[in-house]
Amino acid sequence: DTEVTQTPKHLVMGMTNKKSLKCEQHMGHRAMYWYKQKAKKPPELMFVYSYEKLSINESVPSRFSPECPNSSLLNLHLHALQPEDSALYLCASSQEGGGGETQYFGPGTRLLVL
């Protein structure tokens, strides 16, 4: 059983909608990550939270807004997305966010923007 869960599994939204992706980890980790993965490409890092503080924002458009309510939960709020934002969104966690730590991934949310 995966210890990183993500909801929903699939999401279809219009360009004017507001939606949220949710991630939860049950490993006691203090770092959590959002990645975006387009078809046939590797994952691209979007955001990193370490001890509930945002430590990386890889020049992601403001229509993506992360939130870390506590060390076990990570949200990604979506607003006014574009069709090119359609992708697999992966959440991951690691012990503290230090270099070299293993990241454990959730099953992902497949997002389609119409």
Add this chain to the structure above:
Amino acid sequence: AQKVTQAQTEISVVEKEDVTLDCVYETRDTTYYLFWYKQPPSGELVFLIRRNSFDEQNEISGRYSWNFQKSTSSFNFTITASQVVDSAVYFCALSESSTFNNDMRFGAGTRLTVKP
């Protein structure tokens, strides 16, 4: 700057064949970590192995084995007696210990298809 190259875009084998997936990396750090992940069609990235730069011992786990050679900056992955369930995209990744935020660089991935 760290970089990972997986030159094999797609590999197709018949069940029970052995297959090796290549990974070549670049880094200026002396302390770094290499990873392999498996991504089946369901989408989840499954962690397979983590190896630090000071440990060049090869590792075997069941049908999986890894060959780490610092002299050639390679960290290759071999599946022995492949099975249909091994069909997936496999990513090699690199993380430098000096990276505060654990920025992991992925290779482009190798799509492995195992035919019955």
